[in-house]
Amino acid sequence: MAEPIIEIRHVSYRYEKENVLEDINLTIHEGDFLGIVGPNGSGKSTLIKQILGLLKVQKGSIKLFGQEINRFKEWQKIGFVSQKANSFNTGFPATVFEVVSSGLTKKLGLFKFFGKAEHHKVLQAIDSVGLLEFAKRNIGELSGGQQQRVFIARALVSDPKLLILDEPTVGVDAKNVQSFYEMLEDLNKKFGITLLLVTHDIGTISDKVTHVACLNKNLHFHGNTAEFESLNISEMSEIYGHDVHVLTHNHDHHNHGGTVR
Amino acid sequence: MIAGVLQYEFLQNAFLTGIIIGIIAPLLGVFIVVRRLSLIADALSHVTLAGIAASLLLEKKVLGLSGLNPLYMGMAFSVAGSLFIEKLRAVYKHYQELAIPIILSGGIGLGAIFISLADGFNTDLFSYLFGSVSAVSRLDLWTILIISVFVIALVILLYKELFLLSFDEEHAKASGIAAKSVHFIFIIMVALVIAASMRIVGILLVSSLMTLPVAASIRIAKGFKQTIFLSMLFGEVSVLGGLTISYYIDLAPGGTIVIITILILIITILVKKISSMRPA
Ligand SMILES: Nc1ncnc2c1ncn2[C@@H]1O[C@H](COP(=O)(O)OP(=O)(O)OP(=O)(O)O)[C@@H](O)[C@H]1O
Numbered sequence: 001m002a003e004p005i006i007e008i009r010h011v012s013y014r015y016e017k018e019n020v021l022e023d024i025n026l027t028i029h030e031g032d033f034l035g036i037v038g039p040n041g042s043g044k045s046t047l048i049k050q051i052l053g054l055l056k057v058q059k060g061s062i063k064l065f066g067q068e069i070n071r072f073k074e075w076q077k078i079g080f081v082s083q084k085a086n087s088f089n090t091g092f093p094a095t096v097f098e099v100v101s102s103g104l105t106k107k108l109g110l111f112k113f114f115g116k117a118e119h120h121k122v123l124q125a126i127d128s129v130g131l132l133e134f135a136k137r138n139i140g141e142l143s144g145g146q147q148q149r150v151f152i153a154r155a156l157v158s159d160p161k162l163l164i165l166d167e168p169t170v171g172v173d174a175k176n177v178q179s180f181y182e183m184l185e186d187l188n189k190k191f192g193i194t195l196l197l198v199t200h201d202i203g204t205i206s207d208k209v210t211h212v213a214c215l216n217k218n219l220h221f222h223g224n225t226a227e228f229e230s231l232n233i234s235e236m237s238e239i240y241g242h243d244v245h246v247l248t249h250n251h252d253h254h255n256h257g258g259t260v261r
Numbered sequence: 262m263i264a265g266v267l268q269y270e271f272l273q274n275a276f277l278t279g280i281i282i283g284i285i286a287p288l289l290g291v292f293i294v295v296r297r298l299s300l301i302a303d304a305l306s307h308v309t310l311a312g313i314a315a316s317l318l319l320e321k322k323v324l325g326l327s328g329l330n331p332l333y334m335g336m337a338f339s340v341a342g343s344l345f346i347e348k349l350r351a352v353y354k355h356y357q358e359l360a361i362p363i364i365l366s367g368g369i370g371l372g373a374i375f376i377s378l379a380d381g382f383n384t385d386l387f388s389y390l391f392g393s394v395s396a397v398s399r400l401d402l403w404t405i406l407i408i409s410v411f412v413i414a415l416v417i418l419l420y421k422e423l424f425l426l427s428f429d430e431e432h433a434k435a436s437g438i439a440a441k442s443v444h445f446i447f448i449i450m451v452a453l454v455i456a457a458s459m460r461i462v463g464i465l466l467v468s469s470l471m472t473l474p475v476a477a478s479i480r481i482a483k484g485f486k487q488t489i490f491l492s493m494l495f496g497e498v499s500v501l502g503g504l505t506i507s508y509y510i511d512l513a514p515g516g517t518i519v520i521i522t523i524l525i526l527i528i529t530i531l532v533k534k535i536s537s538m539r540p541a
């Protein structure tokens with residue numbers, strides 16, 4: 001069995017009065033590609049923020065790489081692309097190169113400066129998302145989809161073992177979403193990076209991910225993709241609390257969404 | 262002019278101080294502007310005024326305190342003000358900008374009380390409000406020099422962290438850097454630089470020396486480092502030009518310096534317009 005990377009045990013969370021997460025138990029192993037799905041307000045981001053240490057764990061426990069989260073120090077092992085990444089200040093005067101470089105801040109450590117090796121690393125990360133020709137442009141001068149790829153590069157530049165993405169495809173058009181997910185699949189399969197992806201888009205990812213978790217305050221389902229696909233519509237509705245139209249596993253991506261051109 | 266600087270110590274003090282603040286005010290200003298904290302500089306400068314008024318009051322009313330340098334009390338108030346702002350920003354999580362009018366009016370209020378308790382001051386106060394070519398002492402110069410060495414060293418050492426914090430605060434926190442401490446150090450530096458700059462540009466115009474050169478460079482710069490570099494260049498040109506003019510025509514340097522920063526701003530906007538009109 002692969003090593004557990006994230007172990008979530010009996011985690012509950014409340015903001016003011018209302019519980020948004022109740023008794024969540026979830027383990028993510030090395031090499032997994034887990035998709036977390038759930039309707040708006042189901043607590044997905046809240047769970048992610050606790051894993052990242054942005055919110056304190058109120059009840060239960062979270063272990064990262066086998067370490068209790070409050071004692072965990074190796075944050076450079078975790079890359080993160082936030083749901084809010086595409087609402088950043090687009091007038092910010094920084095080049096793509098500078099933004100991606102900032103992903104090395106923690107790994108490099110306090111009072112350390114950029115050297116040749118770091119420079120090379122950054123260019124490599126920019127190249128891996130196909131933006132090399134834009135490296136010297138200000139980030140505000142890129143399209144939404146390109147900006148999103150810059151944030152992926154920033155997350156990748158420190159060679160993370162685990163990459164966490166919270167709805168990274170908001171504002172990215174359908175064609176680019178597809179190639180974006182293919183890139184994630186590559187990262188997972190070729191480089192063995194463990195992925196945790198929050199999305200609304202169950203249909204599109206179901207043939208990319210290895211596991212699916214359905215969240216709606218409680219964890220309603222957690223299993224591998226085959227088990228997930230065998231869920232029927234009424235079970236899905238129960239998870240979502242309303243009728244859903246699940247786009248099941250569509251192998252023929254080229255016909256997905258009709259032919260545009 | 263050159264002869265004057267060589268001859269008079271007060272002119273040396275003013276120009277050397279000017280050269281220093283022309284660098285450090287826009288340097289911190291870049292981080293202030295991109296973090297949308299421009300008004301904090303305004304709030305802190307008014308708190309500095311309260312500190313200066315308090316110092317002048319003590320000097321006037323309490324015997325044995327003549328020779329008290331108002332710069333120190335101004336700095337103390339400015340730093341205290343910055344800590345209050347941080348506290349208030351934590352209290353009003355969703356209305357963080359509220360901290361600014363609260364501190365700003367608190368500063369003016371206190372200043373007004375101290376000034377009236379002292380039955381007004383003489384021309385001294387005018388020089389604190391709008392800057393002065395003749396008011397900088399050797400001791401001021403040394404104090405400001407030490408502060409600037411400290412500020413520049415910290416910005417270089419913490420550059421990565423300051424950049425990340427400015428660009429994406431959430432990511433800074435999630436990546437496990439000591440975001441809170443870095444922010445804390447930053448805000449103390451801002452408070453010190455504001456107090457240091459007020460001798461030359463004056464309290465009412467300190468914030469413009471921090472923000473206007475940045476506003477100009479942001480229009481034309483590629484990338485963050487270039488923005489910093491151009492901001493310092495524009496700041497330096499404004500301070501030296503402004504001081505020179507103010508020395509010759511006997512004007513308050515705060516006014517001449519700020520007018521030059523505004524001219525530079527207008528020029529950069531025009532340059533950008535013209536260069537974007539040319540077909541690529
Ligand atoms: N800072 C906050 N203060 C109070 N309540 C909050 C806060 N953030 C989120 N909530 C509430 O917690 C619940 C879960 O929010 P969360 O952001 O985790 O949902 P989500 O699953 O990520 O939704 P979405 O798909 O819209 O991103 C929501 O009902 C929301 O109203």
Ligand SMILES: [Mg+2]
Pocket residue numbers: 044045046083166
């Ligand atoms: Mg969310």
